[in-house]
Amino acid sequence: MLLHEFNPSIKALTVVVCVLVLSIFFDPVTPFLTLAVTAAATFIFGRVSFRRWILLFSPFIFMALIYIWSALVFSKAIEGETILWTWGIFTLTEESFQRALSLGMRVLSFTSLSLLFMLTTKPAEFLLSLMQQCRLPPKLAYGIMAGYRFLPLIKEEFDIIRNAHRIRGVPKARTLSEKLAELKRYAVPLLAGAIRKAERTAMAMESKGFTGDRNREFYHKISVSWKDWAFFAFFIAVVLASAYVSWLFGFLQLYNGKL
Amino acid sequence: MALQRNHHFLKSEQLTFRHEGENKPVFQNVDFSLYPGEAVLLLGPSGCGKSTLAYCLNKLYPEAVDGKLDGAILYKGKMLEEFRPGEINQHIGIVFQDPESQFCMTTVEDELAFGLENMKTPPEEIGNKIDKALELVHLLPYKHAQIHTLSGGQKQKLALACVLSLKPEVLILDEPTANLDPASSYELTSIIRELKKDQSFSLVIIEHKLDDWIDLTDRCLVLNREGEILFNGSTADCFNKYAGELQAEGIWLPSSVKAGLLAKKAGIYKGKNLPLTEGELIAGLVNPNAALQILDNRKIPPPGLKEQIILSVKNLSFNKDGKELLKNISFSVKKGEFVAIAGSNGSGKTTLSRLLAGLYTPSNGDILYHDRHLSLWKEQDLRQRLGYVFQNPEHQFIADTVYDEIAFSLKIRRMPDADIKKMVQTSLQQVHLLQHADMHPFSLSQGQKRRLSVASMLVNEQELLLLDEPTFGQDANTARELMALMEEKIRRGGSVVMITHDMEILHSCADKVIVLSDGEKIYEGLPDDLWKKHEIMKIASLKVPYIEKLRNDIRRYGREGKVCSYMNLTQA
Amino acid sequence: MLDKWKLREVIVLSVLAVVFAVVYLVFVQFGNVLYGMLGLIGYDLIFGIWFIVSIIAAYIIRKPGAAFLSETIAAAIEVMIGNAVGPRLILSGMIQGIGAEAVFAATKWNNYRTWVLIAAGMGSSVTSFIWGYFISGYAAFSPGYVTAMFFVRLISGALLAGLLGKWLSESLAKTGALSSFPIGKEIKRGKSDNGITA
Numbered sequence A: 001m002l003l004h005e006f007n008p009s010i011k012a013l014t015v016v017v018c019v020l021v022l023s024i025f026f027d028p029v030t031p032f033l034t035l036a037v038t039a040a041a042t043f044i045f046g047r048v049s050f051r052r053w054i055l056l057f058s059p060f061i062f063m064a065l066i067y068i069w070s071a072l073v074f075s076k077a078i079e080g081e082t083i084l085w086t087w088g089i090f091t092l093t094e095e096s097f098q099r100a101l102s103l104g105m106r107v108l109s110f111t112s113l114s115l116l117f118m119l120t121t122k123p124a125e126f127l128l129s130l131m132q133q134c135r136l137p138p139k140l141a142y143g144i145m146a147g148y149r150f151l152p153l154i155k156e157e158f159d160i161i162r163n164a165h166r167i168r169g170v171p172k173a174r175t176l177s178e179k180l181a182e183l184k185r186y187a188v189p190l191l192a193g194a195i196r197k198a199e200r201t202a203m204a205m206e207s208k209g210f211t212g213d214r215n216r217e218f219y220h221k222i223s224v225s226w227k228d229w230a231f232f233a234f235f236i237a238v239v240l241a242s243a244y245v246s247w248l249f250g251f252l253q254l255y256n257g258k259l
Numbered sequence B: 001m002a003l004q005r006n007h008h009f010l011k012s013e014q015l016t017f018r019h020e021g022e023n024k025p026v027f028q029n030v031d032f033s034l035y036p037g038e039a040v041l042l043l044g045p046s047g048c049g050k051s052t053l054a055y056c057l058n059k060l061y062p063e064a065v066d067g068k069l070d071g072a073i074l075y076k077g078k079m080l081e082e083f084r085p086g087e088i089n090q091h092i093g094i095v096f097q098d099p100e101s102q103f104c105m106t107t108v109e110d111e112l113a114f115g116l117e118n119m120k121t122p123p124e125e126i127g128n129k130i131d132k133a134l135e136l137v138h139l140l141p142y143k144h145a146q147i148h149t150l151s152g153g154q155k156q157k158l159a160l161a162c163v164l165s166l167k168p169e170v171l172i173l174d175e176p177t178a179n180l181d182p183a184s185s186y187e188l189t190s191i192i193r194e195l196k197k198d199q200s201f202s203l204v205i206i207e208h209k210l211d212d213w214i215d216l217t218d219r220c221l222v223l224n225r226e227g228e229i230l231f232n233g234s235t236a237d238c239f240n241k242y243a244g245e246l247q248a249e250g251i252w253l254p255s256s257v258k259a260g261l262l263a264k265k266a267g268i269y270k271g272k273n274l275p276l277t278e279g280e281l282i283a284g285l286v287n288p289n290a291a292l293q294i295l296d297n298r299k300i301p302p303p304g305l306k307e308q309i310i311l312s313v314k315n316l317s318f319n320k321d322g323k324e325l326l327k328n329i330s331f332s333v334k335k336g337e338f339v340a341i342a343g344s345n346g347s348g349k350t351t352l353s354r355l356l357a358g359l360y361t362p363s364n365g366d367i368l369y370h371d372r373h374l375s376l377w378k379e380q381d382l383r384q385r386l387g388y389v390f391q392n393p394e395h396q397f398i399a400d401t402v403y404d405e406i407a408f409s410l411k412i413r414r415m416p417d418a419d420i421k422k423m424v425q426t427s428l429q430q431v432h433l434l435q436h437a438d439m440h441p442f443s444l445s446q447g448q449k450r451r452l453s454v455a456s457m458l459v460n461e462q463e464l465l466l467l468d469e470p471t472f473g474q475d476a477n478t479a480r481e482l483m484a485l486m487e488e489k490i491r492r493g494g495s496v497v498m499i500t501h502d503m504e505i506l507h508s509c510a511d512k513v514i515v516l517s518d519g520e521k522i523y524e525g526l527p528d529d530l531w532k533k534h535e536i537m538k539i540a541s542l543k544v545p546y547i548e549k550l551r552n553d554i555r556r557y558g559r560e561g562k563v564c565s566y567m568n569l570t571q572a
Numbered sequence C: 001m002l003d004k005w006k007l008r009e010v011i012v013l014s015v016l017a018v019v020f021a022v023v024y025l026v027f028v029q030f031g032n033v034l035y036g037m038l039g040l041i042g043y044d045l046i047f048g049i050w051f052i053v054s055i056i057a058a059y060i061i062r063k064p065g066a067a068f069l070s071e072t073i074a075a076a077i078e079v080m081i082g083n084a085v086g087p088r089l090i091l092s093g094m095i096q097g098i099g100a101e102a103v104f105a106a107t108k109w110n111n112y113r114t115w116v117l118i119a120a121g122m123g124s125s126v127t128s129f130i131w132g133y134f135i136s137g138y139a140a141f142s143p144g145y146v147t148a149m150f151f152v153r154l155i156s157g158a159l160l161a162g163l164l165g166k167w168l169s170e171s172l173a174k175t176g177a178l179s180s181f182p183i184g185k186e187i188k189r190g191k192s193d194n195g196i197t198a
């Protein structure tokens, strides 16, 4: 059974609920355990290659590090904490270290959940599912789909504009100010082209009898079964189990907003 | 088909459309009705408002643009305003003129499914209907293809498949064959003809080239340059009585009518009415064999020697996305030569021209321009000597007004402003766009866009010009004038390489024809010799030009001596 | 809400959202660099760019909901094409959109002068900052730092979202692509209030 086969809306719901539940806890261990299980599931049941995953994940490791660093350097000093290390005006306490680590882990665990969704869900199917299960108005859904369809074409549009300039013999930009002018010469037509395409797409859709009617037939049916709910329950259980393990080892802390 | 004159489907009363901020209406006081099962040809010079009228008839306009529509349109007695957006389009299908702006999904299959879903087709029937529609236009192998990888002609076929799958009651086709190769274009008319037999829908066809449609249509509606109705009546009447007026407006005549008109002027046509079909023409000619001489407009090549090779292509191959789009192509272009490239849709013509223009890099082989590799040329020098016109006119445009579009390259060449102004004016005059100088290039009519894109290159005086279907969507006058501009270029020692599906142009202008099929060159030589190579003609989906067909048929007439056989011939 | 929208407007809105989702994603990388150099406040320097689609969409379409929807969709698309902050980002987008939308709502969606656009950019700054304060735990930082962050973000919202958005929309209108929207007609009539006319 592949992760791709689950209902996209429920998958999204799972991720959102997991993130919400995770934000109740504030210790490094709970998010770390969730992260480990999620990542493992992504590799095993999502058939996602580690390379692809780490490529998307690594910026967030960097971000987590910076989070930790900021939280350490600019942290509020609270009376009565165990001081680990002082240097000039900077004071590092054990508690603030743990807070920084929790913050970093939190970011990473959220990321892993998101990646699980992103790497195993086709956007078009997600939109179809949103229309079929969540009653998203077709007008908006097909609007987004039309916009989304434009993405792979951005490069093509860019080539078209560049070719048009080449054919006219527009000299290459050399200096910085020329480069900036060139950026505008490309960016504005690119956007203008996008809008023009949007208007034409609207016309094309109407010409094919699209009324935005909420009762429509779907060629691709996206279904919901008990398996999808089992998937949901499984991941909530993973988060709760992580918290339980963390509690067993005495790490668990609740997030009470005080920081 | 019996026409039920009293039960019109679609009726317009005193229809007038104005774009916002324009005083002059696009078309005015158009009264028009369409009856069940009827086929109407909508004719008019380029820019007279045919497409605009088509959009108004199914309520896409004025919703989609800023304009004002006066008058009334009724569908089965109900005002169009009473329909919700998109609702009337489930009854009135349309194929847009521009195949690029037809689609709203990514893949061929999804595009077809989208329309069927809108019609509330039960999902289990959709798959079947998709296959059937694709089969009709021979696109079944492309079912899962991405739409943006299809060639121009393939897109046009897909657009037709989409609209046919919806089984509309009224079908509007806006120049559905402009980008198709001759065989596909003929095939498309046959498909429509067949379909019309077993499903009765009404048909409105906007076309410039009429030969394939003429026997299918019951009635003609002709707009003049000002967008007023010039004629509304039976097809036969239209061409018999108004051929002169139509010609004066720049509207294409069916080849037989045109030939008949020519013959009549020369005093060698004795028929009472102008001939609508080839059979009638032959029957009416005083001396068919002698007439051929007069009717043939083949260019007589000037005696000057063409020796200097300016462009040579050696063993050129090109791959993209793992597909071999061009295979081992070699040929050369000489100074003062007019080379035409022909071939079926998707055979790789555009790809080849882009390579020649230096926009793509060959996977293998060499392209030498003036004995120097294209890649070794300095970009600016190359562009001063080599011009390129894209298949899609919009790809050419970079400025915000028609005026600036022409002035752009002149400005780059740092010409004095006064000269620029004069040159732009002359150029716009030549292509009949002067009164549109301040408009945005993208809001021109399709034919006007085409002319603008060609004019923007012609003004540069490069010695080699590559043009990708520069004459599609033109009326008779503008097409003739465009060709005259190119001949002028040749006369001044330039060379032209032109991709075209128009066999008449191959016949009348080309010094050399190159035929592509499936990425391979299968013919290079004189057009006259090409017409005799039946095998190649068939593979490459070509068609003999009118005069050649006439010659063959007259020859056969000499042998069989029966007039009636031509009647059958042309109906076949 | 959407029933009053023409299909054309919905699609223009989503195309804008998609294009800017890509821009946003690029700026995340850029932000990370600034972040690395200056710490958290580096982000605030360019934070305004992430509100720009609200301003542009509202300025072009001029209907209730344009600012909010465009920002939300942009965030959703950003998640789908690879911002691994995940579904939480959609919430951030909504909150940013509400900030701008509130300003436009205060003018009853009738006024699109420069100062309103700037205020809308700042509106997003305010809501996004409040949200960030809780979700990213700004409370952990010293109050002086947090105040500095807030003001930097406010200015960034005014400039990078409000002014830059206005300028981009008007450049676009000048290309003629917006001729069927109010802004296109204003440009055509040469009535835009800052003198950038064709």
Ligand SMILES: Nc1ncnc2c1ncn2[C@@H]1O[C@H](COP(=O)(O)OP(=O)(O)OP(=O)(O)O)[C@@H](O)[C@H]1O
Binding pocket: B019, B020, B022, B026, B044, B045, B046, B047, B048, B049, B050, B051, B052, B053, B097, B436, B439, B443, B444, B445, B446, B447, B448, B473
């Ligand atoms: N937004 C606009 N503002 C002003 N004029 C416009 C606008 N859009 C189109 N036009 C003009 O309306 C006229 C009719 O255009 P339309 O596309 O209907 O012509 P057409 O008969 O289909 O021509 P073709 O045979 O070249 O396709 C053209 O002269 C065009 O320049």
Ligand SMILES: Nc1ncnc2c1ncn2[C@@H]1O[C@H](COP(=O)(O)OP(=O)(O)OP(=O)(O)O)[C@@H](O)[C@H]1O
Binding pocket: B149, B150, B151, B152, B153, B154, B179, B181, B320, B321, B323, B325, B343, B344, B345, B346, B347, B348, B349, B350, B351, B352, B391
């Ligand atoms: N990006 C692409 N990826 C894959 N195949 C492509 C791509 N672009 C074009 N093709 C394919 O290359 C072939 C040649 O396309 P090309 O546009 O050169 O045809 P053409 O001869 O100009 O046809 P037409 O007369 O219809 O314009 C087509 O079969 C097309 O599907």
Ligand SMILES: [Mg+2]
Binding pocket: B050, B051, B052, B097, B174, B445, B446, B447
């Ligand atoms: Mg037209």
Ligand SMILES: [Mg+2]
Binding pocket: B151, B152, B349, B350, B351, B391, B468
């Ligand atoms: Mg082509």
